[in-house]
Amino acid sequence: MIYEFMIGNYANRYWFQYDSTVVDLYEFLQCKKIQTNKPLVFKLKDKVSEKRLLSYDFYFSDGPEFISPRLANLLSSNQDFLHDVQLIDATIIVNGRSYSGYKALNFLRLISCIDMNKSEYIPLLESYPDGPKEFYKMVFKENINEQFCMARCEESEGIIVISESLRQFFIENKVKGIDLSTSCNQPIYG
Template identity: 85%
Template sequence: MIYELMINNYPDSYWFQYDSTIVDLYEFLQCKKIQSNKPVVFKLEKKVSEKRLLSYDIYFSDGPEFISPRLANLLSNNQDFLHDVQLIDATITVNGCSYSGYKALNFLRLISCIDMNKSEYVPILDDYPDGPKNFYKMVLKENINEQFCMARSEESIGLIVISESLRQFFIKNKVKGIDLSTSCNQPIYGYSEV
């Protein structure tokens, strides 16, 4: 069984802005290793409770997703995870203070995981019917034989999926910031390609 990487109880005020001057956002969509000598930067312009914000383990932005130092440490010895995801050094700025030790997620795996026969979609561009899709209803495949931990969807690169084993790892380690209950049998409505 596979699961969509979904937000859970994540306030709108916690969405970070990604500074693309070090690594362009487009590079994160290529599913290839990124070479960077400097940490990427995420900024939060809104005033928030730092204690509450920093208690999360997975963060969302207008660029790539990124993880806390705690989760990065937990995943640093997981070879299956590191085969699928490159961890890139990241710094965050909150309320004018900088914090290091965060890691941006660069997904290296691309898998076919959407059941196109059960999903409802239209091409974004009429002249390019095999190109990116605008999904009205997305249904994930129930049986995927490919072994993976975390990957981008081949059919919709904006969709990130996780395996059952990684989901169990997140549950065991009480990872905060994502919904770990949505299964592949529940359709996802109103999802668009990036």
């Protein structure tokens, strides 16, 4: 079984701004390794409780997702995960203070996983029918034989999926910041 990677109980004021001067956001959609010697930078414009914010493991931005040093350490020995996701050094700036040890996620896998015949969707741009889609109902394919931990959906690259084993890993390690339930009752954009 596969699950959509979704934001959990994550406050709007915790959305970071991605500084794309080091790596352009478009490169993260290519599912290829990214070469950089500089850490990526994510800034939070609002004043927040650092203690509460830094308790999360997954963070979201107007660029790539990134993870805490704790989760990066837990995943650093998981070879299946590292086969599917490149971890890129990142620094975050919160309340004017800089924190290192974070890792941006660059998804290297692209799998066909959405049953387009059973799903309900429309193109986001009428002039580009094969482009991004707005899903009203998304149905994953059954019996996906490809082994993976985390990947982009071939049918809609903005949608990220995780495997059952990775989901269980996140549950066992009490990962905070993502929704690990099995249902989604809202429109899905990808």
